[in-house]
Amino acid sequence: MSKSHIMFVDDEVKVLEGLQRMLRPYRKEWDMTFTESGYKAMELLETTPVDVLVTDIRMPGMSGSELLAAVKERYPRIVRIVLSGHSDLECIVQSVLPAHQYLSKPCKPEVLKDVIEQALRVAHLVEDDTLRALISNMDALPVLPKLYQEISAELSKDEPSLETVAEIIGKDVGMSAEVLKLVNSSFFGFARHIGSVRQAVTMLGVNIIQSLVLTVHVFSVFDTEKSPFISFKGLWEHSIRTSNLARRICTADKCDRELADNACIAGMLHDIGKLVLVSTCSEQYNEVLRTSREKNRRVWDVEKEILGTTHAEVGAYLMGLWGMPDSVIEAIAFHHAPISPLSSYRPLTAVHVANVLDHKHCVIHENYVVPDMDMDYLGNIGVADHLPEWERTTKDYLEDLEDGGEQDSAG
Structure with a gap:
């Protein structure tokens, strides 16, 4: 298996030398290129396949933000990371659109390694290079x-x-x-x-x-008329309910705050892949939604058939590029089908349950196929007997909404 290639760009030679020394232990895992200008980086990219680009922002000639924009346009599949000593508002604003993630100097080697490895790790979720490039190239959701x-x-x-x-x-x-x-x-x-x-x-x-x-x-x-088979209002409302239910399920199960927070985030973002797909390939995705509705089939089965991937995988891929916690990415990726070997309670557990219960009690349209609750998974982690309590939690929450309560925000 070929090694991943990481390119580092910084106009300060001492910084590049420091990065080389700091990252020397990872030479067996990565091929690495170090260059001192944006122009030189663009020249190298013409002949050097690169998986991840890490650049400073304030550089003479071609700035880091200009480099990121050029790479985004010409090599959209490359993961783009800022590593900068400038954390002022102007620096952030310049790089917020073309960059996937932002790191500040000085950066510990293990932190930099973790960020790069996570970005590389999620690449397998979307195998089609064209679709991966479209997702990576998105300006905004x-x-x-x-x-x-x-x-x-x-x-x-x-x-x-x-x-x-x-x-x-x-x-x-x-x-x-x-x-x-x-x-x-x-x-x-x-x-x-x-x-x-x-x-x-x-x-x-x-x-x-x-x-x-x-x-x-x-x-x-978004021009909602481009996609007649999806209710954006319904999608947003379902996402918010799932987020709130995931947090309530965690509370009922006496989970710690970090797990509950991550379940809440994952619940809000679990269907974000649908927004990505409807934005990047609307014609194909309209066909997915039309086929699902007309043939009474599960959306993610039709997605896999027509696109070769699912909205869960697409959403997890983008959130991985953006540096969301692994437990959030996991919950998004597997919210329909939790992985059986996972034997502990995690955000995935709460999001899977919340998603199924919300779909069960809130019908999207008459032909929508409600996802199945994975009782084997719940039994494997020892919480299958919590289902009656989760049902009560769901009904109480939905009754509050019907009585005029507002949809909560995500925290």
């Missing part, structure tokens, strides 16, 4: 027009309300994913993973959110 208008209007005010901004973002899958991606980058150096949209918005602050939405246009408004 689509958002509902109404919510985009609401967030833009609030951020255009003289004194926007952080509480209102968090509430709006928490209602949208694409906005939630982008904000969580950014706040958990090492640019900000937070000691622990941030699992709440509300907390993420508070930590980023109004200035950064304004720049992302009003200047960089990090969110794209």
